[in-house]
Amino acid sequence: MNAPPATATGTAPAPPPASTARGRGGRERPPAAWLGRGLRYGLLALYAGSVYTLVVTRGGLTGARTLPPWWLSLLGVLAAAATSVPVHAWLAVHLDRLLTGWHDDPYAVLSAVRQHLDHEPDPTPAAILPTVAATIAATLQLPYIAIEMGLGAATSTVAYGTAPPLAERLTIPLTYHGAVVGALHAAARRPGEVLSADDLRLLRDLASQVGITLHAARLSDALQTAREQFVTTREEERRRIRRDLHDSLGPTLASLRMQLGAVRNVLRERPEMAETMIDELRDDVREATATIRHLVYGLRPPLLDEHGLAGALRSLDTVAAPATLMLELPATLPPLSAALEVALYRIAAEAVHNVARHAHASCCTVRLELATDAVLLTIRDDGVGLPAEHNGGIGLTSMRERAAELGGTLTVAAAPGGGACVSAQIPWRH
Amino acid sequence: MSRPRSYTAAAVLLALFALTQAVFAIPEMAGGADPAARTIGGRPGPPYFLLLVNMVVAVLCAAAAAGIWRVQKWGVVLGIVVAAIAALTSLPGLIFAPFPLRLGGVLALAWMAAIIVLLLRAAPQPALA
Numbered sequence: 001m002n003a004p005p006a007t008a009t010g011t012a013p014a015p016p017p018a019s020t021a022r023g024r025g026g027r028e029r030p031p032a033a034w035l036g037r038g039l040r041y042g043l044l045a046l047y048a049g050s051v052y053t054l055v056v057t058r059g060g061l062t063g064a065r066t067l068p069p070w071w072l073s074l075l076g077v078l079a080a081a082a083t084s085v086p087v088h089a090w091l092a093v094h095l096d097r098l099l100t101g102w103h104d105d106p107y108a109v110l111s112a113v114r115q116h117l118d119h120e121p122d123p124t125p126a127a128i129l130p131t132v133a134a135t136i137a138a139t140l141q142l143p144y145i146a147i148e149m150g151l152g153a154a155t156s157t158v159a160y161g162t163a164p165p166l167a168e169r170l171t172i173p174l175t176y177h178g179a180v181v182g183a184l185h186a187a188a189r190r191p192g193e194v195l196s197a198d199d200l201r202l203l204r205d206l207a208s209q210v211g212i213t214l215h216a217a218r219l220s221d222a223l224q225t226a227r228e229q230f231v232t233t234r235e236e237e238r239r240r241i242r243r244d245l246h247d248s249l250g251p252t253l254a255s256l257r258m259q260l261g262a263v264r265n266v267l268r269e270r271p272e273m274a275e276t277m278i279d280e281l282r283d284d285v286r287e288a289t290a291t292i293r294h295l296v297y298g299l300r301p302p303l304l305d306e307h308g309l310a311g312a313l314r315s316l317d318t319v320a321a322p323a324t325l326m327l328e329l330p331a332t333l334p335p336l337s338a339a340l341e342v343a344l345y346r347i348a349a350e351a352v353h354n355v356a357r358h359a360h361a362s363c364c365t366v367r368l369e370l371a372t373d374a375v376l377l378t379i380r381d382d383g384v385g386l387p388a389e390h391n392g393g394i395g396l397t398s399m400r401e402r403a404a405e406l407g408g409t410l411t412v413a414a415a416p417g418g419g420a421c422v423s424a425q426i427p428w429r430h
Numbered sequence: 431m432s433r434p435r436s437y438t439a440a441a442v443l444l445a446l447f448a449l450t451q452a453v454f455a456i457p458e459m460a461g462g463a464d465p466a467a468r469t470i471g472g473r474p475g476p477p478y479f480l481l482l483v484n485m486v487v488a489v490l491c492a493a494a495a496a497g498i499w500r501v502q503k504w505g506v507v508l509g510i511v512v513a514a515i516a517a518l519t520s521l522p523g524l525i526f527a528p529f530p531l532r533l534g535g536v537l538a539l540a541w542m543a544a545i546i547v548l549l550l551r552a553a554p555q556p557a558l559a
Binding site: 035039042043046049050053054057090091094095098099141 | 503506507510511514517518521524525532536539543546549550551
């Protein structure tokens with residue numbers, strides 16, 4: 001995907017100021033450029049005059065009430081001329097930096113941005129972007145810089161300064177590997193002024209770097225969120241296991257212990273009664289075993305270990321009833337990670353369960369495809385389709401979360417020809 | 431926003447120059463417009479318009495020093511302009527003034543050159559508001 005070009009927007013079509021001229025790239029030369037030229041040549045003339053005067057007056061020691069000797073005048077002219085070239089270059093660079101920023105040295109601007117970022121203790125976008133915006137505004141002497149992060153509803157904008165009224169506004173997309181990750185907004189320095197060609201060139205260069213920085217910051221943010229989510233999930237899982245063990249298995253085992261004590265008491269005097277109690281005990285032990293199996297199933301479906309993913313998916317035919325389950329699986333399934341297997345199985349089981357409960361379908365197809373970088377799981381039915389106001393429930397949220405946990409996505413849509421279609425795409429590397 | 435050291439130095443030099451100009455120009459101006467009435471070392475004093483220019487430059491120098499102190503771009507530009515004007519007004523002194531005043535002219539020229547260099551010198555981090 002190609003990045004969209006920079007666009008100048010946001011202002012009324014103001015007429016060009018009278019004191020501007022065409023610069024490189026056909027853009028207006030801002031008044032700051034004229035001020036810079038005036039100062040540069042004024043200071044250069046002053047410098048040359050001062051050097052000549054100091055030479056002909058021998059550093060002010062003799063004065064010059066009479067004409068100096070010709071050789072002294074020549075020496076003064078030569079000294080002024082010889083040193084004016086480097087002084088002119090020095091004045092040009094530093095006056096330009098003072099008035100319009102560091103256009104002449106993009107490396108210095110990038111270095112300044114990098115230094116500011118290095119000193120930023122918090123690497124999240126919320127902390128980095130204001131620093132980047134302020135640094136760009138300071139280095140380019142621009143009154144307004146805004147960085148827009150993200151697209152659509154999740155967009156957030158960080159702005160530095162305020163845009164002068166009627167000043168040209170420029171929007172440059174921030175991209176990473178061709179994908180738009182945000183936008184950089186800049187405004188010209190004064191009302192009615194436009195950004196120069198040098199401004200545009202440097203802002204584009206900076207935008208590419210900011211795009212990379214933004215992407216890295218977002219990744220860092222996502223990593224931190226994932227870590228927190230991982231810890232939270234682990235703790236919730238531990239709490240659930242603890243609760244299940246405490247609430248179901250614990251009382252059952254305590255009850256078994258008490259019943260065993262009662263059996264022991266009646267074993268000699270009333271063996272028939274003991275026999276009945278032992279039968280009850282057997283039922284309780286069976287119940288405890290079922291509870292343990294349920295707990296184990298909650299941790300990881302045993303079918304995955306016993307029959308693999310393909311076998312586990314085949315076993316969903318009982319869940320799909322009364323609909324007929326059709327499986328479209330690769331001929332051979334390469335070894336998948338345990339997390340991916342569990343996620344695929346749980347998503348498929350939930351979707352098939354929904355088909356059985358709500359779709360009134362006669363056929364449900366589960367298709368598993370392995371692309372080079374992703375696993376595609378599709379569950380399609382020929383039932384009544386999605387309701388008009390489809391909001392999804394806990395099951396759908398759970399499926400989405402399972403896909404998102406592994407960096408994937410899940411979509412629910414109407415299937416072509418009727419019915420519904422659940423598609424999960426989860427990253428995977430062979 | 432933090433002020434670069436070179437700006438602090440330039441603001442101090444400009445303020446000192448403004449003070450010096452005012453201290454020397456006000457008594458001279460009080461002597462009247464006739465240069466013959468204001469003799470220095472037996473010679474006529476500087477032309478009255480130069481004294482007026484010096485006073486205006488002194489006021490502008492004070493304003494520029496304040497602007498530079500507050501790290502304002504207009505202060506830096508004004509500082510460069512008034513330093514250039516002050517240097518320009520000191521050039522005739524190098525040629526026509528009597529010896530002690532000539533040295534003052536050389537000193538003023540060096541002073542102004544230092545201010546301009548300090549203001550234009552590349553700051554470690556661009557810091558103008």
